[in-house]
Amino acid sequence: MAFIRRVRTKSGATAVQIAEYAAGRQRILKHVGSAHTEAELGVLLARARELLEDPGQGVLELGVDPQPMATGLARPAREASLLDPVPVAPPAVRSSPGRVVGRDSRVLFEALAAVYAQLGFDALEDEVFASLVLARVVEPTSLLDAARVLADLGQEAASYKTMGRVLARAKERGYRDQIATACFEHAVASGDVSLVMYDVTTLYFEAEKEDDLRKVGYSKERRVDPQIVVGLLVDRNGFPLEIGCFEGNKAETSTIVPIIKAFQARHEVADMVVVADAGMLSATNLRQLDEANLRFIVGSRVTKAPIDLASHFRWHGEAFTDGQVIDTTTPRTGRNSDNDVLVRAEPTWDRTEHPGSWRAVWAYSAKRAARDHKTLTLQENRAKAVVAGEKAARTPRFVKKNGGDTVLDEASLARARRLVGLKGYVTNIPATVMPAGEVISSYHDLWQVEASFRMSKTDLKARPLFARKRDAIEAHLTIVFTALAISREIQNRTGLAIRNVVRQLRPLRSATVAINATSQTFPPQIPADKQAILEAIHHGRLTH
Known part of the structure; x- marks a missing residue:
């Protein structure tokens, strides 16, 4: 047979x-x-x-x-021979020969969808919203082009009008609040939220006219397009917890308190430490955070060093040793006598004894000093070139006007040289609760929020924005916020950047074969290294 x-x-x-x-x-x-x-x-x-x-x-x-089957004509019956062919x-x-009718990256989509569900986002019960989020993780693009990305992932995309209705639904049903709650629960389950980090960025629009939200404001990239200010709160691992949207001309320092208070109210959190960079250092911010019974660690501006370290400069001159830490006080506003320069020992900050000051921690690094010296030399040379008329540019640092002449500001340059290598931190946490070294290390985790912002701007392409109405803009941020949570979780599990994960898994193509008006999809053969990534996404960290 x-x-x-x-x-x-x-x-x-x-x-x-x-x-x-x-x-x-x-x-x-x-x-x-x-x-x-x-x-x-x-x-x-x-x-x-x-x-x-x-x-x-x-x-x-x-x-x-x-x-x-066609039977043909019957032959006369005869004895079968062993030599006869079977x-x-x-x-x-x-109807047609077997053929491949489609190839897609559904393996990647299913891996991302698993993380989406594991984070609790499937509680929204909105498949179209989920598909838009996962499509943005894979290939950020416009709403109109999302159908192409989803088709490449083996998914049937909703119509453009249906996608548009999702944006309205996201606002009406409070998707962001639900996503933020799920993010908080995940952060608590996988670690803690006793220390959170905050930063702001701007997102610009391809538009000419301003409105109540989109306004021309300060831009680090010196853009003159209408923009919005976005505040982001993350945990110590960079996992997003809260996002807020503000008018484009709103000062960065005025965004932190509303975001923190919204986070507190949503999750009833009372005991936590907020870390932010020097851009958030304002007397009003620190006072409001303190009044809300929140502990903070904020970067200090190096220009405050001569006041905070007046005793050190009097008794020790400008000498510092590599790794030296000075734990002292800093005036909340202006100057005060809490740090008496006539006393050799630095004061130990106490809320009761020093009501007009905060605790200040200053650290010196030889490596930072070398980097600062190099930067100052470049700035000095640029200033000299402008003074000599060799270079026409905006007035650089260390250039001033004196009697109508452009001259080098030697006093400011000397002052800057004196403070190279120093980095300051302002906090309301007593030394008995958190040693200086822990204050410094906690602040250094701030790069996590900066990394999340870079991811949202580059990998997830949160900008430029093309939406006009505020609800659509808020919905766009909700999608980006959700995609950021998935991306950070995958990065934490695999140890690989999300772009790297997508680049490695997207070429794993499933094939759909059609035969006799029926079809079947065959999964791809997955190499061991790619399988390890998939296992890490589903179950834990990738081992190398």
């Missing part, structure tokens, strides 16, 4: 053959072909079955319904 045989060839392909047992040996009756992929193998096996199967035997293994039924009549 004839049967189907699969044989591995030297080239690594799989040969599909029809054979029979004759005199105790296998005899090949027909070589159907060689397959190099699972999809090709499926087609060849279906072809081999067509050559063997009787129509009365029912549905084939691959789910292909056999078609009636009768093989003629091939079934097919």
